[in-house]
Amino acid sequence: MTVGKLSGHKFNGLLGTLVMSYNSLGAIYGDLGTSPLYTVSSIITSEPEHEKDVLRAISCIFWLFTIIVIFKYTFLVLTFGPNNGEGGQIAIYSKIARTLHIGPVGVKIPGGDSKNGDQVPDNDGNLLALTRTNTRNSTYSELVNTKMKSFLSKFTIGLCFYGCSLVFSDGLLTPTTSVLSAIAGIAVAKPDFEDKVMPISCVVLICLFLIQRYGSGKLSLVFSPIIAAWLLILFIDGCISVSQHPSVMKALNPAYAIDYLVNDGHVDALAPVMLSITGVEAMFADVAHFGPHAVQISLAFVVYPSLMICYLGQGSYLIRHPASYSNIFYESIPGGVGSNYYWFVFVMSTLATIIASQAxxxxxxxxxxxxxxIDCFPRFNLVYTSSKHKGKVYIPVVNYALMVLVVVTTVCFKNSNNVTAAYGLGISIDLLITTILLSICLHYVYHINILLVACFFFPFGVLEACLIVAGLKKVPHGAWFPLMVSVISFVCIATWRWFRSLKISKEIDSKRSIEDLFDNKKMKKQLKEAMVLDLRKKGDDEADSISSIALEGDETRDDNDNANDNDNDADTLDFNYKGKVTKIHRIPKAFLMYSAAASTNTFNHYLPNLFEHIVNCFSALPKVFILVETRVSTFPYLDEDTPKASLIKIDGPVPGFYRCIVRSGFMKQSRINKSLLREILFQVTELQELMDYYKVDDPFMITGELNIPVVEIFERDLISSKTLDQHMEDDLDIWSKKGSFNWRKAIRAPWWFIRENIINQVLSPFDGAINSSSMDYMIDTDLKNAKVNHESLYVSHRVIV
Structure with a gap:
């Protein structure tokens, strides 16, 4: 019976993977699958004189595709690269950073699987939301030289940011060139349509971006049949053409590819060949939407054979009809130009080309x-579009921003020929970045011998370096555009992370614990007595001597304190605010503070910086103070019997402090309503004391109103930059003496002027705009509308970085 169940699970898992493989066709292979439309014509630009000329070109396409797409990406990158189901260079970087603990300051990188070689399994692996943890060294990471770790920290995150930026720049070019070329195909049949190509392309692109909100799952239902039919057309047409001249199969001999590079332009000849693998980097980035196994199956068993047979078929036709080199794809269609099948293929190619943007x-x-x-990008709203696969996500702000930029790019380039000249170089650089990051990952994460890593790095690295060299000649003709866009994107991402690191470092440096803020003498006395009793229980002579010394040493202090016992009862505390100690009283209320401060998420017993300012302002401390944080599960919905909120008591000399973790499924945010608030309050030890004070038996009335006062606090940081003078006051030991000409200040003045304006005029307002609602989205309407014993406070706190 058990075997049957296991077999059933395996069958269902295999069936699900096959379904996802089919769905991936329409989402991530449009770009890769439409490369036969133009690749051979880009390589062979004049009528071939000998059969060998065609065989060499086809052989070069076959082996470049096989080496990069199959050997590297399908077998290696998709096996060792994904992190927590995600793909792209950022996934590889995350594995490296988590293993060596060299990630961004204050950030816990999700994922981790010891079976796959990760050093730090994520014990709370079902939590996807941004969380932070204190940096610590593992046994393995201690073996890595400190200077090497410092270098890897900057080097890998720099490569990661630039690799992501290259994908962003490609995200502008691919939709532009694919749609322009598809619509321009109509102008071939109707020349008077040429003036309408650009405006119609813009309309098509806008429609394409508008339908993204339906999610990759629903779009795949429409796009996958089209791409599947397209690949089938390529395969059938290729088989028919190859059957008419089978000797074209000699192109599978790598000697022809080597001969092509040696005799036909050396490295420069790789530039047009590179067009055959455009889209492979998007395939890796899209892994989260379908899973690595689904992508491997669809690529190896559907896409690869279809494309290779198609290229061989084009080579076969070109050997027989050398004059067809300029438009080899359409010329080689069985039935000839103008036939019914020709127009069917034309329509399918147009649709497939438009879909190429989707990847x-x-x-x-x-x-x-x-x-x-990983806190390296503004925290925009994420919309999960599938309850079955957490990787399918839609980001409205990014979608519309990308739409505007793509339309602007389309208007500027006007036709696909101009875009093609800019195409390729960015992708080549992206391929090399993936190779470098994966090499580091193989050695440090999977502990593969450095010699074996070198056997991976040098063949692929040298080949991709050659592709970059070949693409550099395109810079004057348009390749400057993706380089410019990638540099701008890189600067924006790096600047944002720098800004966030300044803020987080400031929070952590100024963190305050309960012990730092309060001096509860009665509580200290109780703790001391408990410790003394504990030592005496041991019955050890040494323990007894320590106990007697402790008692003797405390007698004097106790005598002095006894006179003030009446003023220092359980409801009176000494509050230390910026070095000034004042007495405050505890009030019978419950405060809930919604905070995402790094100081509280990193160190469990520390409080948000805003807390001490609030206590100072009110000159009082509530009986119950709860810090509320959020976590998002990898499950779409939480089970009914799963607690949505759990409380953790914060240890310290003052009781009544708690941390509350509110859990949500990624498809539905758990909101704090009266029911959940009741669940939270009933976990508080001091609740009975509050109910006794107000002489009630339940925190809520029968009508649903609160019986005990609850105050909800929402924080919003207002960030501003230090001035140069403030910085000098903080670091006087490294500056010149006051009163004399300060040449160091003069040198640094321009940089600090730029720094102040970037933070105060750009980054701080932007950070405030995207976080303007704070965490009040967590409060349900029924609780917001509570009119009795319920208050909401929005408190701003200025952070100088």
Whole structure:
């Protein structure tokens, strides 16, 4: 019976993978699958004189595709690269950073699987939301030289940011060139349509972006049959053409590819060949939408054979009809130009070319999502579009921003020929970045011998370096555009992370614990007595001597304190605010503070910086103070019997402090309503004391109103930059003496002027705009509308970085 159940699970798992493989066709292979439309014509630009000329070109396409797409990506990158189901360079970086603990300051990178070689399994692996943890060294990471770790920290995150930026730049070019070329195909049949190509392309692109909100799952239902039919057409047409000249199969001999590079332009000849693998980087970035196994199956068993047979078929036709080199794809269609089948293929090619944009759009969504999770991108709203697969995500702000930029790019380039000249170089650089990051990952994460890693790095690295060299000649003709866009994107991402690291470092440096803020003498006395009794229980002579010393040493202090016992009861505390100690009283209320501060998420016993300012303002401390945080599960919905909120007591000399974790499924945010608030309050030890004070038996009335006062606090940081003078006051030891000409200040003045304006005029307002609602989205309407014993406070706190 058990075997039967296991077999059933395996069958269902295999069936699900096959379904996902089919769905992936329409989402991530449009770009890769439409490369036969133009690749051979780009390589062979004049009528071939000998059969060998055609065989060499086809052989070069076959082996470049096989080496990069199959050997590297299908077998290696998709096996060792994904992290927590996500793809792209950011996934590889995340594995490296988590293993060596060299990630961004204050960020816990999700994922981790010891079976796959990760050093730090994620014990709370079902939590996807941004969380932070204190940096610590594992046994393995201690073996890595400190300087090497410092270098890897900067080097890998720099490569990761630039690799993501290259995908963003490709996200502008691919939709532009694919749609322009598809619509331009109509102008071939109707020349008077040429002036309408650009405006109609813009309309098509806008429609394409508008339907993204339906999610990759629903779009795949429409796109996958089209791409599947397209690949079938390529395969059938190729088989028919190859059967008419089978000797074209000699192109599978790598000697022809080597001969092509040696005799036909050396490295420069790789530039047009590179067009055959455009889209492979998007395929890796899109892994989260379908899973690595589904992508491997669809690529190896459907896409690869269809494309290779198609290229061989075009080579076969070109050997027989050398004059057809300029439009080899349409010329080689069985039935000839103008036949009914020809127009059917033309329509399918147009649809497939338009769909080619989908791969890059989804890739951008996946990359931005991962950047948000590791706190390297503004925290935009993520919309999960599938309850069965957490990787399918839609980001409205990014979608519409990308739409505007793509339309602007389309208007500027006007036709596909101009875009093609800019195409390829960015992808080549992206391929090399993936190779470098994966090499580091193989050695440090999977502990593969450095010699074996070198056997991976050098063949692929040298080949991809040659592709970059070949693409550099395109820079004057348009390849400057993706380089410019990628540099701008890189600067934006790096600047945002720098800004976030300044803020987080400031929070952590100024963290305050309960012990730092309060001096509860009665509680200290109780703790001391408990410790003394504990030592005496041991019955050890040494323990007895320590106990007697402790008692003797405390007698004097106790005598002095006894006179003030009446003023220092359980409801009176000494509050230390910026070095000034004042007495405050505890009030019979419950405060809930919604905070995402790094100081509280990193160190469990520390409080948000805003807390001490609130206590100072009210000159009082509530009986119950609860810090509320959120976590998002990898499950779409939480089971009914799963607690949505759990309380953890914060240890310290003052009772009544708790941390509350509110859990949600990724498809539905758990909101704090009266029912959930009741669940939270009943976990509080001091609840009975509050109910006794107000002489009630339940925190809520029968009508649903609160019986005990509850105050909800929402924080919003207002961030501003230090001035140069403030920085100098903080670091006087490294500056010149006051009163004399300060040449160091003069040198740094321009940089600090730029720094102040970037933070105060750009980053701080932007951060405030995207976080303007704070965490009040967690409060349900029924609780917001509570009129009795319920208050909401929105408190701003200025952070100078």
């Amino acid at each position: 890059l759009i989804l890739g951008v969504f996946s990359i931005v999502k991962q950047l948000i999770i």
